[in-house]
Amino acid sequence: DRSNYTLEDMDRMSVFHPLTSIETHMKQGPMIIEQSKGVRLRDHKGRELIDCGAGLWCVNIGYGRPEIAQAAQQAFENLNYYHIFGGASNEPMIRLADKVLTLFRERSGAPQMARVFFGTSGSDANDTNAKLVRYYNNLRGKPEKKKIISRTGAYHGLTTMAAALTGIDIYHKAWDLDGSGVLHTSCPHFFRFGLPGETEEQFTDRLIGEIEAMIAREGAETIAAFIAEPIMGTGGALLPPKGYFEKLQPILEKNDILFIADEVITGFGRTGDWFATGLYGLKPDIVTLAKGITSAYFPVSASVISQKIWDVLEAASPEYGPVMHGFTYSGHPVGGAVGLANLKIMEEENLPANAAKVGSYLREQLKARFGDHPYIGDIRGQGLMVALEFVADKAKKTFFKAGQNPHRVVAGYAPDNGIMIRGLPFTETLAFSPPLSITEGDLDQAMDALAKSLEQAMPELRKLAAEA
Numbered sequence: 001d002r003s004n005y006t007l008e009d010m011d012r013m014s015v016f017h018p019l020t021s022i023e024t025h026m027k028q029g030p031m032i033i034e035q036s037k038g039v040r041l042r043d044h045k046g047r048e049l050i051d052c053g054a055g056l057w058c059v060n061i062g063y064g065r066p067e068i069a070q071a072a073q074q075a076f077e078n079l080n081y082y083h084i085f086g087g088a089s090n091e092p093m094i095r096l097a098d099k100v101l102t103l104f105r106e107r108s109g110a111p112q113m114a115r116v117f118f119g120t121s122g123s124d125a126n127d128t129n130a131k132l133v134r135y136y137n138n139l140r141g142k143p144e145k146k147k148i149i150s151r152t153g154a155y156h157g158l159t160t161m162a163a164a165l166t167g168i169d170i171y172h173k174a175w176d177l178d179g180s181g182v183l184h185t186s187c188p189h190f191f192r193f194g195l196p197g198e199t200e201e202q203f204t205d206r207l208i209g210e211i212e213a214m215i216a217r218e219g220a221e222t223i224a225a226f227i228a229e230p231i232m233g234t235g236g237a238l239l240p241p242k243g244y245f246e247k248l249q250p251i252l253e254k255n256d257i258l259f260i261a262d263e264v265i266t267g268f269g270r271t272g273d274w275f276a277t278g279l280y281g282l283k284p285d286i287v288t289l290a291k292g293i294t295s296a297y298f299p300v301s302a303s304v305i306s307q308k309i310w311d312v313l314e315a316a317s318p319e320y321g322p323v324m325h326g327f328t329y330s331g332h333p334v335g336g337a338v339g340l341a342n343l344k345i346m347e348e349e350n351l352p353a354n355a356a357k358v359g360s361y362l363r364e365q366l367k368a369r370f371g372d373h374p375y376i377g378d379i380r381g382q383g384l385m386v387a388l389e390f391v392a393d394k395a396k397k398t399f400f401k402a403g404q405n406p407h408r409v410v411a412g413y414a415p416d417n418g419i420m421i422r423g424l425p426f427t428e429t430l431a432f433s434p435p436l437s438i439t440e441g442d443l444d445q446a447m448d449a450l451a452k453s454l455e456q457a458m459p460e461l462r463k464l465a466a467e468a
């Protein structure tokens with residue numbers, strides 16, 4: 001009989017928490033989030049926490065918006081579900097597809113995008129995309145053209161195929177996934193991987209040269225697609241080095257290699273623009289969207305494909321039948337209604353513009369307050385996709401050892417100071433990416449809490465740096 005157990009006991013005994021240190025969990029007990037409103041969470045200890053992560057970079061409009069609850073309730077009462085197999089669709093999903101296409105075409109300067117397929121997570125959307133590029137080439141009589149180039153440090157999800165595309169070891173190598181047909185090229189992280197004396201332009205040229213050599217080595221006739229986040233998220237809020245995409249795109253075009261833009265984090269305003277592909281003049285063939293479509297109020301993802309791909313799929317339809325692909329929850333009508341209500345708020349409150357404005361303020365203030373911190377080597381980002389990277393020795397630019405996790409030490413002190421802030425797994429980086437609705441006042445409060453956490457972590461940081 002478990003009826004006398006506390007919620008904390010039940011959590012420790014019953015819940016399977018992925019990515020949680022079991023030892024820490026058993027010792028400290030769980031953190032149970034009880035409520036959320038605006039940019040704040042409240043946990044079971046009654047702590048009020050500014051969410052510097054917007055969940056997982058997704059709650060763009062902030063928590064607890066009644067308009068979304070109303071839209072969902074109406075949709076539940078009107079048509080709570082019907083499937084998409086066999087050609088059926090529903091009004092909210094049709095309208096959401098149209099809205100997503102219109103926004104993407106207008107805001108990212110990519111009129112070629114033509115159709116939307118809905119899934120429920122960024123991972124399944126990237127699996128869909130990986131299947132689509134192979135299907136597209138099969139239909140064109142090029143079945144050998146099926147490898148996909150991804151990048152070290154990339155995050156594309158954790159379903160089997162998406163995890164193989166993801167370029168962070170703990171998410172894929174340790175799991176010994178089949179990643180056949182997936183190639184990884186170098187991470188475009190100039191601060192971390194630029195060679196001594198190398199300029200940013202030289203770094204770009206070295207990476208582009210590496211990609212050209214990879215294509216030549218493997219043979220362009222074996223490569224279907226290149227997948228990239230326009231600005232890397234989990235890899236550390238990494239802006240591409242100067243000229244990277246401008247130089248990459250013509251190489252892909254020349255070799256008939258499709259470009260998949262993974263805008264799961266960058267899409268819908270996080271960078272201060274509606275979409276990040278437009279920032280670099282990228283002309284994607286496929287775009288992956290998820291989190292920001294609904295601000296995480298309902299699980300919806302989208303694979304947006306270009307007219308060029310659609311033409312091939314459509315022409316093949318009489319011979320092969322429909323694109324036999326989909327999930328039980330693809331095109332869920334409640335997700336459609338929630339997405340529409342979310343995008344209405346995004347537009348009416350012009351949240352991408354707010355992200356641009358308060359994001360500049362945040363980066364300026366972080367640089368002013370923590371730019372001279374002995375263990376913070378880089379403060380970077382775009383809009384409200386911001387990161388602080390830790391270094392063991394600033395003058396010598398040496399890094400902490402793998403597994404030391406100085407950033408996680410700091411993040412560990414944060415909740416007692418009133419914020420949730422996340423340490424990323426690839427380099428020693430804290431992500432600072434709150435809801436797009438946040439104000440400068442709340443950012444000031446969050447930065448005060450970060451300052452306090454850094455101060456409390458100093459003895460441990462000194463010790464780790466000495467051992468690095």
Ligand code: PMP
Nearest residue numbers: 121122123155156157233264265
């Ligand atoms: N792509 C990117 C760029 C992401 O950041 C994520 C999630 N953080 C995903 C794909 C996977 O999305 P999901 O967790 O919804 O499967």
